[in-house]
Amino acid sequence: MIEQDKPVRILGIDPGTNVLGFAILEVKQRQLSVVEIGVLTFTHIDEEHVDKLKYIFEQVQDLVHQYRPSQMAIEAPFFGKNVQAMLKLGRAQGVAMAAGMVNGLSITEYLPKKIKKAVTGNGNASKEQVAGMLENILKRKFQEKYLDATDALAAAVCHHFQSSNPLKATKTYSGWAAFVKDNPTKTK
Numbered sequence: 272m273i274e275q276d277k278p279v280r281i282l283g284i285d286p287g288t289n290v291l292g293f294a295i296l297e298v299k300q301r302q303l304s305v306v307e308i309g310v311l312t313f314t315h316i317d318e319e320h321v322d323k324l325k326y327i328f329e330q331v332q333d334l335v336h337q338y339r340p341s342q343m344a345i346e347a348p349f350f351g352k353n354v355q356a357m358l359k360l361g362r363a364q365g366v367a368m369a370a371g372m373v374n375g376l377s378i379t380e381y382l383p384k385k386i387k388k389a390v391t392g393n394g395n396a397s398k399e400q401v402a403g404m405l406e407n408i409l410k411r412k413f414q415e416k417y418l419d420a421t422d423a424l425a426a427a428v429c430h431h432f433q434s435s436n437p438l439k440a441t442k443t444y445s446g447w448a449a450f451v452k453d454n455p456t457k458t459k
Contacts, residue, residue, distance in 0.1 A: 280340035283427030286364040292419030295338045296427035308420045324366045331370035343371040344430030347380045389429035401425050
């Protein structure tokens with residue numbers, strides 16, 4: 272069997288500190304199918320922020336162990352006006368990435384606008400527009416309550432589109448050392 276015929280699973284993550292969207296996308300012979308899609312909620316954790324981060328790490332590891340993806344596509348934090356919220360979101364993204372890295376996944380980070388543009392053709396598309404286009408691409412309906420999950424699925428679909436196009440350069444990390452080398456200011 273040719274290597275390209277082997278199914279590839281991509282774990283898409285839309286990081287958050289109260290809700291984290293995830294999706295497992297399988298690509299087999301250029302056919303895309305959703306293996307699982309959902310959200311992890313952390314609103315029940317009243318403890319310190321570090322307890323939420325630990326929970327995110329453990330839950331993402333559970334997803335990796337259960338579905339066996341080989342790649343992770345994760346949405347990069349956007350730069351907003353609330354610095355504290357941005358820092359918390361960055362930490363959530365970091366522990367999700369770490370959970371993938373310790374399990375050998377290659378990690379690729381995408382800006383929200385790049386994900387939206389890859390899926391809809393419009394970098395300023397709404398969450399609802401992204402979900403609608405994914406329904407067209409994947410021939411599947413998604414519940415409106417899963418917009419964080421469809422954002423995660425969009426990251427995985429974007430990753431597939433980018434990685435199947437040899438002309439597009441993406442930022443992929445094979446491990447923590449590679450990430451630190453490319454991002455010295457993010458780790459200080």
